[in-house]
Amino acid sequence: MYKELQSVPKAYNEPVLGYAPGTPERASLKAMLAKMKAEVIEVPMVIGGKRIESDNRVAIHPPHDHQHVLGHFYKSGAEHVTMAIEAALKAAPAWAEMPWQERAAIFLKAADLLAGPYRDKINAATMLGQSKTAFQAEIDAAAELADFFRFNVQYMTEIYAQQPESDKTTWNRLEYRPLEGFVYALTPFNFTSIAGNLPTAPAMMGNVIVWKCSNTQTYSAKVLMDLFEEAGVPDGVINLIYPSGPVGGKVVMEHPDFAGFHFTGSTGVFQQIWKTIGTNIATYKTYPRIVGETGGKDFVLAHKSANVDQVVTALVRGAFEFQGQKCSAASRAYIPDNMWDEVREKLVAQVEGIKMGDPEDFTNFMCAVIDEPSFDKLAMFIDNAKKDTDAEVIAGGQHDKSKGYFIRPTVIVTTDPRYITMEEELFGPVLTIYVYNADEWEVALELVDTTSIYALTGAIFAQDRYVVEQGTKYLSQAAGNFYINDKPTGAVVGQQPFGGARASGTNDKAGSYLNMIRWTSPRTIKENFLTPTDYRYPFMEEE
Ligand code: NAD
Numbered sequence: 001m002y003k004e005l006q007s008v009p010k011a012y013n014e015p016v017l018g019y020a021p022g023t024p025e026r027a028s029l030k031a032m033l034a035k036m037k038a039e040v041i042e043v044p045m046v047i048g049g050k051r052i053e054s055d056n057r058v059a060i061h062p063p064h065d066h067q068h069v070l071g072h073f074y075k076s077g078a079e080h081v082t083m084a085i086e087a088a089l090k091a092a093p094a095w096a097e098m099p100w101q102e103r104a105a106i107f108l109k110a111a112d113l114l115a116g117p118y119r120d121k122i123n124a125a126t127m128l129g130q131s132k133t134a135f136q137a138e139i140d141a142a143a144e145l146a147d148f149f150r151f152n153v154q155y156m157t158e159i160y161a162q163q164p165e166s167d168k169t170t171w172n173r174l175e176y177r178p179l180e181g182f183v184y185a186l187t188p189f190n191f192t193s194i195a196g197n198l199p200t201a202p203a204m205m206g207n208v209i210v211w212k213c214s215n216t217q218t219y220s221a222k223v224l225m226d227l228f229e230e231a232g233v234p235d236g237v238i239n240l241i242y243p244s245g246p247v248g249g250k251v252v253m254e255h256p257d258f259a260g261f262h263f264t265g266s267t268g269v270f271q272q273i274w275k276t277i278g279t280n281i282a283t284y285k286t287y288p289r290i291v292g293e294t295g296g297k298d299f300v301l302a303h304k305s306a307n308v309d310q311v312v313t314a315l316v317r318g319a320f321e322f323q324g325q326k327c328s329a330a331s332r333a334y335i336p337d338n339m340w341d342e343v344r345e346k347l348v349a350q351v352e353g354i355k356m357g358d359p360e361d362f363t364n365f366m367c368a369v370i371d372e373p374s375f376d377k378l379a380m381f382i383d384n385a386k387k388d389t390d391a392e393v394i395a396g397g398q399h400d401k402s403k404g405y406f407i408r409p410t411v412i413v414t415t416d417p418r419y420i421t422m423e424e425e426l427f428g429p430v431l432t433i434y435v436y437n438a439d440e441w442e443v444a445l446e447l448v449d450t451t452s453i454y455a456l457t458g459a460i461f462a463q464d465r466y467v468v469e470q471g472t473k474y475l476s477q478a479a480g481n482f483y484i485n486d487k488p489t490g491a492v493v494g495q496q497p498f499g500g501a502r503a504s505g506t507n508d509k510a511g512s513y514l515n516m517i518r519w520t521s522p523r524t525i526k527e528n529f530l531t532p533t534d535y536r537y538p539f540m541e542e543e
Pocket of ligand 1: 186187188189190191194212213214215244245246249264265266267269270272293294295296326327328425427456498499500504505
């Protein structure tokens, strides 16, 4: 049995394509971008395999060109949420009964479809709808999601292979049942791979899903639904709806069959939902599993022994790729004063040289932020920093939303280590730096550990190995993903399981068995082959 269990193809990381001039992948992606830009598509809900429209048709715009229309999605009302729950529950018995090998095959096929015929489509959708460069779309929508599918199949089989001991006359088994009810997947705008992983990881373990994606990710969500269908996910197993957060939440969180919550998004939304679940706890048939990966205020801490060029590169890539809209993005940095002048000079030169604009122009390093509320919030923090006496904007600071939501990569230097942009997650291309006394490394460690409520990612840069060891120990709770001499972004499935604790989430590590194990409710089965027929034990006999 175990041999059979281990016979799935070994998972591997999807090779990342380079899209350099003259490559076939570049030509084919450009052709797909042109085609999709020229179309106006319909994005209906998908409930029980049926395409459903509502009266509320909402236009989808590229963040970098907000007057252009890519398509329309149909906003869901409470009745659609109920329909999606009913469709999921209807599909549940057959899906739970399906042998795991068949479920594995569906998602292995999804990985190959995604890496093959769907690659351009999912990358182009992510570029146009979420304003990612070709490379940022490739590492997310194509490569990381294929990795999630392949590695999760492997983790699933590793979980199933874990069985209890049996003795001579009994056989003990663990039956890895899905949760009893449905799982609500609530997904963020910033990673197509996360939007794809949150419904599929529990589905792979035999669960049925109601999936609400972000309003600003509906365009690539549609491509994902098409992919799931083509890979063989049966109707009703994953149902995609577009209600507002509160409308979706209310129907779901009041339903007795609500059995699991798979969330990635902001800390405030997660905490609100957790409270609602707590309030409604007596309503549910079973205690819902709650898995949430939330915000971050990710740090780069340089020691006086660090290499300046390594630090500067990590700051530029870590803070500004995908406009700083990665939960892992470096957004606060601590630089020792012995190297500050050199760091400042190189950093400002590189940041001011960053080219930004439309993702269809492959020479751009950055594109637009996701929407107007995000733009307005970032512009406000930047404008405040220009006025505040304890802050100075040393690079960037410009913003312009006339065509798209463009914020120049911005570097703030503050004399207050607890300045607001050192503490709050802004979720945009804004890096704040505090320059510390190079001889006060311990003070800097303490600041890093205590300045923010979050603990998602963080990096230390040092050549001195004693310092590396000390920093790694001291900051053991400060980040769920800790980097030594590397930028704090770019975790790879199967290599750096991702997630943080404190206010950053339940740390169930997406892309690992730790996450997959949350989506099963095991039943222990003990069978006795020599069943006793007398209640008396031997010790009770007369001497
Ligand atoms: P968000 O919290 O605004 O939205 C996430 C989802 O919740 C969306 O589908 C949204 O429509 C829904 N939602 C919003 N308000 C709601 C409400 N009141 N009730 C119910 N649902 C609601 O997050 P976002 O802007 O899409 O994503 C950015 C956030 O996600 C950042 O905080 C980032 O750090 C975090 N994030 C974390 C990780 C991680 O692994 N820790 C990964 C990616 C993103």
